[in-house]
Amino acid sequence: MTPADEGRIDRSIVAALYAEHATELHAFLLGVLRDSELAADALQATFAKAVELGHTAREESRKPWLFRVALNEALVIRRRQGVEDRAIERLAWIQPRGGEGPGDALARRETVERVREALAALPVEQRRVVEMRIYDDKTFAVIARELGVPLGTVLSRMQLALKKLRSTLESK
Amino acid sequence: MMIDGRENHDELDLLAFRYVAGELERAESDLFEQRLARDQSACEAVARAVMLTSAIVAGRCDPQSAVVRYASKRRSVRWIAAAAAVLLAAITAVVMRSPSRLGESNDELTVAGVWAESALAHGEWSSEFGDDSDDGDDAADVALPEWLIEAVSGPDEANPDENWEDS
Numbered sequence: 356m357t358p359a360d361e362g363r364i365d366r367s368i369v370a371a372l373y374a375e376h377a378t379e380l381h382a383f384l385l386g387v388l389r390d391s392e393l394a395a396d397a398l399q400a401t402f403a404k405a406v407e408l409g410h411t412a413r414e415e416s417r418k419p420w421l422f423r424v425a426l427n428e429a430l431v432i433r434r435r436q437g438v439e440d441r442a443i444e445r446l447a448w449i450q451p452r453g454g455e456g457p458g459d460a461l462a463r464r465e466t467v468e469r470v471r472e473a474l475a476a477l478p479v480e481q482r483r484v485v486e487m488r489i490y491d492d493k494t495f496a497v498i499a500r501e502l503g504v505p506l507g508t509v510l511s512r513m514q515l516a517l518k519k520l521r522s523t524l525e526s527k
Numbered sequence: 528m529m530i531d532g533r534e535n536h537d538e539l540d541l542l543a544f545r546y547v548a549g550e551l552e553r554a555e556s557d558l559f560e561q562r563l564a565r566d567q568s569a570c571e572a573v574a575r576a577v578m579l580t581s582a583i584v585a586g587r588c589d590p591q592s593a594v595v596r597y598a599s600k601r602r603s604v605r606w607i608a609a610a611a612a613v614l615l616a617a618i619t620a621v622v623m624r625s626p627s628r629l630g631e632s633n634d635e636l637t638v639a640g641v642w643a644e645s646a647l648a649h650g651e652w653s654s655e656f657g658d659d660s661d662d663g664d665d666a667a668d669v670a671l672p673e674w675l676i677e678a679v680s681g682p683d684e685a686n687p688d689e690n691w692e693d694s
Contacts, residue, residue, distance in 0.1 A: 521579065
């Protein structure tokens with residue numbers, strides 16, 4: 356161990372944190388940056404910070420600490436890249452993830468299957484809103500206009516659908 | 528809808544989804560990002576919205592799942608084909624066993640049956656095929672009448688009309 360390493364968090368702990376939280380952190384960063392490559396850069400920067408400064412976080416609050424660092428890195432990258440000026444209303448930037456290991460791919464396939472089943476089990480009016488918003492990439496306002504219902508009704512249907520679909524992620 | 532208040536999980540999930548989908552007004556979005564800096568549940572809601580959306584998109588275009596569905600469909604077709612084949616075989620067997628169908632479809636066998644009955648009636652069975660009690664008789668020695676051979680051989684080998692005249 357070099358003098359520079361003294362006081363730093365053990366790398367094996369960082370590796371364990373990565374294994375446990377990287378997927379969720381990457382999704383969070385993708386939500387903030389709406390760009391897969393930039394999200395990957397931010398994730399890398401986050402764990403570089405974890406190696407450097409992770410020892411400053413209490414053990415029980417490492418996950419929130421990682422999310423705060425990730426958000427800061429994302430905002431820095433976004434300012435640098437001018438991402439916030441881009442038109443980011445569409446959901447097309449969300450693509451199925453690639454480059455996973457066999458175990459990750461299997462777990463993800465199971466999740467995808469559960470989500471598909473849960474989506475199929477939704478009441479038709481809720482499923483219609485989800486499909487129009489995510490598959491057709493229409494805004495809620497457009498969906499409300501096309502369905503001839505108030506915007507609040509569309510949002511309410513989406514909220515109910517998300518509540519049911521959320522359980523498919525929690526049951527993994 | 529509250530942007531920075533104490534809404535429940537469902538409201539937070541919808542808010543996070545609208546943020547991810549870029550459907551919040553600029554001011555709302557800025558406010559929500561300020562919240563992300565201090566509210567872990569909001570951060571997790573954003574991650575959840577992305578993972579859920581990604582899974583829904585993947586579920587629509589997942590080729591492996593499509594292969595599974597196609598294989599399942601092919602299995603069903605195979606079962607239907609197998610069931611149809613068994614049904615056809617059963618119908619064929621029933622039809623083949625039916626005496627009336629035999630009479631209609633196989634003239635040669637009908638002729639042989641008539642001959643067997645008439646031979647029995649005229650005592651030819653014992654004279655031409657021998658008697659069951661006759662141990663010396665061999666199947667190879669059986670002498671079939673010419674008309675019978677020609678009758679069961681079918682019309683290609685001889686003129687059926689002539690055969691019937693000969694008999």
